[in-house]
Amino acid sequence: xxxxxxxxxxxxxxxxxxxxxxxxxxxxxxxxxxxxxxxxxxxxxxxxxxxxxxxxxxxxxxxxxxxxxxxxxxxxxxxxxxxxxxxxxxxxxxxxxxxxxxxxxxxxxxxxxxxxxxxxxxxxxxxxxxxxxxxxxxxxxxxxxxxxxxxxxxxxxxxxxxxxxxxxxxxxxxxxxxxxxxxxxxxxxxxxxxxxxxxxxxxxxxxxxxxxxxxxxxxxxxxxxxxxxxxxxxxxxxxxxxxxxxxxxxxxxxxxxxxxxxxxxxxxxxxxxxxxxxxxxxxxxxxxxxxxxxxxxxxxxxxxxxxxxxxxxxxxxxxxxxxxxxxxxxxxxxxxxxxxxxxxxxxxxxxxxxxxxxxxxxxxxxxxxxxxxxxxxxxxxxxxxxxxxxxxxxxxxxxxxxxxxxxxxxxxxxxxxxxxxxxxxxxxxxxxxxxxxxxxxxxxxxxxxxxxxxxxxxxxxxxxxxxxxxxxxxxxxxxxxxxxxxxxxxxxxxxxxxxxxxxxxxxxxxxxxxxxxxxxxxxxxxxxxxxxxxxxxxxxxxxxxxxxxxxxxxxxxxxxxxxxxxxxxxxxxxxxxxxxxxxxxxxxxxxxxxxxxxxxxxxxxxxxxxxxxxxxxxxxxxxxxxxx
Amino acid sequence: xxxxxxxxxxxxxxxxxxxxxxxxxxxxxxxxxxxxxxxxxxxxxxxxxxxxxxxxxxxxxxxxxxxxxxxxxxxxxxxxxxxxxxxxxxxxxxxxxxxxxxxxxxxxxxxxxxxxxxxxxxxxxxxxxxxxxxxxxxxxxxxxxxxxxxxxxxxxxxxxxx
Numbered sequence: 001x002x003x004x005x006x007x008x009x010x011x012x013x014x015x016x017x018x019x020x021x022x023x024x025x026x027x028x029x030x031x032x033x034x035x036x037x038x039x040x041x042x043x044x045x046x047x048x049x050x051x052x053x054x055x056x057x058x059x060x061x062x063x064x065x066x067x068x069x070x071x072x073x074x075x076x077x078x079x080x081x082x083x084x085x086x087x088x089x090x091x092x093x094x095x096x097x098x099x100x101x102x103x104x105x106x107x108x109x110x111x112x113x114x115x116x117x118x119x120x121x122x123x124x125x126x127x128x129x130x131x132x133x134x135x136x137x138x139x140x141x142x143x144x145x146x147x148x149x150x151x152x153x154x155x156x157x158x159x160x161x162x163x164x165x166x167x168x169x170x171x172x173x174x175x176x177x178x179x180x181x182x183x184x185x186x187x188x189x190x191x192x193x194x195x196x197x198x199x200x201x202x203x204x205x206x207x208x209x210x211x212x213x214x215x216x217x218x219x220x221x222x223x224x225x226x227x228x229x230x231x232x233x234x235x236x237x238x239x240x241x242x243x244x245x246x247x248x249x250x251x252x253x254x255x256x257x258x259x260x261x262x263x264x265x266x267x268x269x270x271x272x273x274x275x276x277x278x279x280x281x282x283x284x285x286x287x288x289x290x291x292x293x294x295x296x297x298x299x300x301x302x303x304x305x306x307x308x309x310x311x312x313x314x315x316x317x318x319x320x321x322x323x324x325x326x327x328x329x330x331x332x333x334x335x336x337x338x339x340x341x342x343x344x345x346x347x348x349x350x351x352x353x354x355x356x357x358x359x360x361x362x363x364x365x366x367x368x369x370x371x372x373x374x375x376x377x378x379x380x381x382x383x384x385x386x387x388x389x390x391x392x393x394x395x396x397x398x399x400x401x402x403x404x405x406x407x408x409x410x411x412x413x414x415x416x417x418x419x420x421x422x423x424x425x426x427x428x429x430x431x432x433x434x435x436x437x438x439x440x441x442x443x444x445x446x447x448x449x450x451x452x453x454x455x456x457x458x459x460x461x462x463x464x465x466x467x468x469x470x471x472x473x474x475x476x477x478x479x480x481x482x483x484x485x486x487x488x489x490x491x492x493x494x495x496x497x498x499x500x501x502x503x504x505x506x507x508x509x510x511x512x513x514x515x516x517x518x519x520x521x522x523x524x525x526x527x528x529x530x531x532x533x534x535x536x537x538x539x540x541x542x543x544x545x546x547x548x549x550x551x552x553x554x555x556x557x558x559x560x561x562x563x564x565x566x567x568x569x570x571x572x573x574x575x576x577x578x579x580x581x582x583x584x585x586x587x588x589x590x591x592x593x594x595x596x597x598x599x600x601x602x603x604x605x606x607x608x609x610x611x612x613x614x615x616x617x618x619x620x621x622x623x624x625x626x627x628x
Numbered sequence: 629x630x631x632x633x634x635x636x637x638x639x640x641x642x643x644x645x646x647x648x649x650x651x652x653x654x655x656x657x658x659x660x661x662x663x664x665x666x667x668x669x670x671x672x673x674x675x676x677x678x679x680x681x682x683x684x685x686x687x688x689x690x691x692x693x694x695x696x697x698x699x700x701x702x703x704x705x706x707x708x709x710x711x712x713x714x715x716x717x718x719x720x721x722x723x724x725x726x727x728x729x730x731x732x733x734x735x736x737x738x739x740x741x742x743x744x745x746x747x748x749x750x751x752x753x754x755x756x757x758x759x760x761x762x763x764x765x766x767x768x769x770x771x772x773x774x775x776x777x778x779x780x781x782x783x784x785x786x787x788x789x790x
Contacts (some may be wrong), residue, residue, distance in 0.1 A: 047755035051762070051769030085758030231714035234755030269661060269698050270751070272767075308661055310696030313752075327656035328688075329695040388716035388757035395758060426715065462715045476718055480752070486695070590731075612724075 002289030004297040006175045009166070012288075016167035020157060023094040032119040034096045039074045039116075042092040044155065045241070046081025046396070047234055049088035050273070053105065054078070057089055060108040070116055080154040080242015083396040084142050087127060092155075097138045100125035130392065130414070142393050145412055147374065149382045150198075150235075150358040151398045154242030159277050162284040165245040171290055173364035177253050178298045181364075186257040187213065190360070192368035194380030199225055199316070199353030200428065200457045201533065202379070202446040208350055211340035212258040215348035220260040222251055223344065223351045225321060226267040226274070229313040230429035231480065233460035235384040236354035238396055240267065240274035243358065244281035248304060250357035252295065253364060255302040258350050263304045266321050270311065278306055313430075313484035316458075317532045318343075318351040320486065331488045332532035353458070355384055375401035379445030383456065389426075389463040390417045402443040405435060409463055420465040424548070428457025430477045430484075431537035433544025434470065453544040455537070469566035470549040471556055475503040477541035481534065492535030495526040499542060508569040511557045520546060565627050568611040575602050575615075578624040585615035585625065638666045642674075643681065652682050656692055660699055669703045705740040705747040707786045709733070710764040714753030720760040725773050726750065729763065732780060745787065 003009050022040045043049075043058040058078050065071045082090050087101035093115065100111065103125060114120045126135040127142075148154075157164040165171070177186050191206030212220060224247060228236040240247065251263045267275055282304055285291035293301045307325045314320045315330040322344050324330035343349025359381060363371045372380040379401040385408065388394050392414035399408060405425055409415070416422050424434040433454035442448050446456050464473065482496040502519045505511045523539035530536045546553060555563050562570040575585075581599040591610055596602030604615070616625045645662050649655050659678055664670055670693050679686035693699045711717075711726045730736055733746050740747040756762050759771025763782070770782050 047769075048758040048771075051754075051756045051759055051771055085756075088758060229752070231718075231753040232716045232757060234753070234757065237755050270754070308658060309698075310657055310661065311698035311751075312696050324657065325654075327654045327692070329691055331695075386755075386757060388760065389719045394716070394760075429715065460715065462719060464719060468719055473719075476715070 001287070004289070006179055006296065009171060009175055009296060012163070013166050013169075013172075016163040019161070019164050020167045023156060031096045031098060031115060031121060034119075036073070037095060038072075039096065040094045041074060041076045042082075042094070042155070043076060043078050044080075044082045044088060044090045044092075045078040046083070046085065046088070046155070046238060047241075047273075048085035048394075049081070049090060052089050054089040056105050057091070057103055057108060060105045061091075061112070064108050064112045065116070068112060068117065070112070074116055077158045079157060080159055081238040081396055082155040083146075083151070083238075083398075084140065084393065085395040086393045099127065099136075099138060099140060101127050142395065142397075142412055142414070145403065145407055146398055147382050147400050148398050149362055149371075149374075150239060150355050150384055151242070151396070152362065153246060154238055157243065159242050159244055160280050162245060162281070162288060165243070169365060170245055170361075171249055173361035174249050174252055174290065175296055176364055177256055178296055178300055183213065183257045183259065186253065186364070189364060189368050190257075193363045193371040194368075194375070194378075195356065195359055195363060195371065196379065196446065197353055198355035198359075198383065198458070200431065200455065202456060205352065205356055208340060208352070209254060209258050211338070212260075212348045212350040215341050217348045219262070219347045220258055221344045221347055221349040222254045222258060222260045222263040223318075223321065223325070223349060224251055224263065224265040224357055225316065225318065225351050225353045226265055226271075227309045227316045227321060228268060228271075228354070228458060229316045229484075230431075230458045230460045232388050232462050233386045233429060233458045235386050235396060235459050237271050237274055238384075239354050239358045240271065241277050244274075244277045245285065246358045246361055247278075247354055248281055248285050248291065250352075250360035251304060252291065252302050253360055254350060254352065254357070256300050258348075260350070261302055263302065264307050264325055264344070265304060266307045266309060266315070266325055268311075269308045275306065275308070282306070312486070313480075314486045314532070314534050317534055320532065321351065322349060329486070331486045332534075334531060355459070376443060376445045378447055383444070383459060385459045385461040387413050387461050387463070389461075390420065390465040390468070391415070391463040392417055399444075401445045404441050404443055406440040408444075408461065409440070413463065416463065416465050420467065422463070423466055423468060424464045424470065426454075426462040426464060426473065426541075427460065428455035428537075428540070429460045430480045431455060431533065431540055432457045432460075433540045434464070434473065434548060435544075436548040453540070453547055455540070467564055467566070469507075469562050469564040470545045470552045471503065471507055471562075472564075472566050474542045474545045475500065475507055478503055478538070481538040485535065485538075489529075489531035489535060491526045491529040492531065492538060495522060495530070495535075496538050498522060499526075499539065503542070506553065506556050507562070507567040509556065509560045509567070511553075513557060516546075516553060516557060561628070571611045571627055572606065573604055573609060573611060573613070573616060573625060573627050575604055575625050576623060577601060578621055580621055580624070582620070584618045584620065588614045588618040590614060639677065641666055642677070646678075646681050653684055656682060656684070656689065657696070660689075660693060664699060669700050671701060671703075703740075705744045707745060707766050708747045708749060709783075710749050710751045711737070712752070712754050712756070712760070712762045712764065713750045714757065714760075716753070716757035717761040721774060722761045725761045725763060725779070728776050728779055732776070732783060746783070 061076045091100050114122045127140045187209050195205045196202040312330045315324045317332045320330040320332040339349040382398050384398045478500045482500045485492045487493045579601040586594045593605040593608035619625045675689045679689045756769050762771045
């Protein structure tokens with residue numbers, strides 16, 4: 001059924017509202033009152049919950065509801081990511097507004113019996129505050145301080161049903177753009193909103209659109225960069241899987257604003273679920289006349305094609321990405337000319353990141369002032385972070401720009417795992433840096449992160465604790481960029497390898513002070529001479545750790561120790577005279593290199609010891625095995 | 629061109645796919661994805677065939693195949709075991725997990741067991757950071773793989789019953 005005009009879209013919206021009505025109830029409906037109403041069970045389908053078996057839970061719920069004859073009154077859905085990955089698999093029940101955490105297939109019978117038949121809460125599945133032990137049926141503290149704009153529909157609508165998206169104001173912004181705004185109006189709104197590229201560099205989106213529009217050409221292209229390669233970042237994936245239509249709608253809007261009739265989504269082949277959802281969404285949008293010829297009966301035509309990446313981090317760089325779409329090796333080229341002037345097949349091309357695009361429809365609908373009221377002076381709106389590492393509440397969080405790291409890590413994130421000490425937060429992935437404790441209270445935006453030697457990046461936020469060795473972390477990222485360097489320019493191809501070699505030397509206890517000096521020099525040379533963003537930012541992890549954790553480098557080089565106890569070549573395990581001779585370690589040692597008999601002090605054969613630490617983990621006597 | 633896998637086996641399927649495309653050369657990466665899906669890997673003779681069919685130098689095809697880590701020229705075992713080496717997994721013990729897998733499978737990352745049952749590889753981030761460290765067997769994610777015994781139990785599911 002092709003929609004011919006705005007009225008048809010509005011009519012369809014009115015009809016579709018009932019699909020999500022149950023979920024829109026904001027007042028808390030008690031579980032007892034909710035009996036008799038049609039209820040929606042949302043089973044989180046985010047990557048984390050999916051991996052821990054949420055599809056099986058959804059299936060079991062349906063079976064069980066069917067068995068007790070409630071399948072008409074209770075409907076099961078699998079939307080996108082709820083964000084609170086730590087407590088997954090999660091389910092939400094509407095309109096009761098109840099969230100259950102860490103649900104397993106075995107809990108399904110209890111939930112159906114207690115919650116749906118008896119009308120009672122299943123207490124042991126409610127979120128429990130780890131400190132106060134208080135149970136939260138709803139309003140889990142994890143969501144306090146969050147503001148969902150880019151993720152507004154993720155976890156809320158069923159991503160494979162265009163009608164739910166339409167019911168949630170979907171394609172309204174497109175109708176507004178097509179029928180009551182000129183392309184220049186649209187560009188002005190985006191410029192005024194202050195929206196900047198969420199892929200990392202933070203270039204103002206409105207300006208990018210304007211430049212592309214101003215480049216004279218018979219054809220222009222819009223590309224959605226969905227090649228999320230930053231290890232530890234999964235925000236784009238969550239948008240693509242949880243709300244694919246918002247990306248399509250934004251691309252069509254961008255197309256009409258810059259004068260493009262064709263768009264491409266460059267998506268990682270490693271994200272099969274995102275690809276599947278996008279294909280479904282594209283087919284549905286075409287079916288409803290929202291994509292293709294004469295969109296909504298207007299004179300504007302636009303179509304979208306998917307292009308698959310093939311596992312190359314550098315393809316997140318826009319010129320490399322364009323070459324990859326053209327079917328070539330994904331090597332970057334020198335800018336200028338910028339893609340806005342000469343991009344895909346030599347035509348002006350606008351490349352926008354997934355999260356950037358997801359912000360567009362609400363900006364058009366609610367206006368630039370609504371959007372730029374959120375955030376800091378130069379960074380407007382919100383940012384999605386993939387919070388991971390040594391933090392209690394791993395998950396996907398969207399916060400206003402200007403939120404401090406402390407709020408994200410200690411309030412939303414619930415602090416450090418096992419009550420250890422916070423050491424640093426790594427942002428910006430392999431292009432970013434490590435932020436030490438003293439900057440925990442600085443507000444996060446593009447400028448402040450760059451000022452302290454890191455960068456926003458795509459939004460990976462990895463929390464490190466006292467057990468992480470900063471030299472080893474720098475080495476990890478250097479290995480990554482060395483692997484991913486495309487080889488086009490010498491500075492990056494050779495430079496990252498040399499940096500990696502020096503770091504390896506240091507972690508093996510063979511580094512010298514001269515190495516440290518040379519490494520620092522080399523970092524600056526690479527920064528100044530590499531061809532593209534990947535190379536130019538490759539030394540950042542080293543430079544920022546050198547800046548804030550130089551004493552750790554010195555410990556490795558001068559004292560030949562690894563303070564965090566990570567670098568194996570610098571470790572030594574020894575059994576002290578506190579040993580009671582229980583033989584636990586003897587049994588556990590994978591190398592069988594601990595000798596000793598019952599009730600006599602054991603000895604580790606240092607020659608053969610792998611330094612795996614298995615003995616120390618096993619030992620029950622404090623101080624009997626020491627590591628130094 | 630002395631590879632044992634015959635490109636003739638699925639060649640019709642591959643040709644039909646290429647014929648169905650509006651743009652040919654521009655879709656080289658898409659064609660390679662399709663070919664790897666049907667052959668499991670991209671041996672010389674398959675690359676050669678694609679070059680002929682798309683009318684481009686085989687060096688270009690080889691250049692693209694070797695550039696992208698998703699493409700492989702070595703056949704894989706029946707089950708592909710991947711260790712996620714994304715940052716979240718890295719700080720929560722991915723190295724240890726990789727070491728344990730190498731130990732249990734008696735191969736190094738990038739190799740295939742002699743019985744052709746398992747290939748061990750690493751990849752960057754599957755987005756299941758909440759479950760770190762994770763291993764992925766044939767696309768299925770197994771989380772919180774800290775214990776040797778758990779790893780063993782997962783692998784056992786993929787071994788044929790004796």
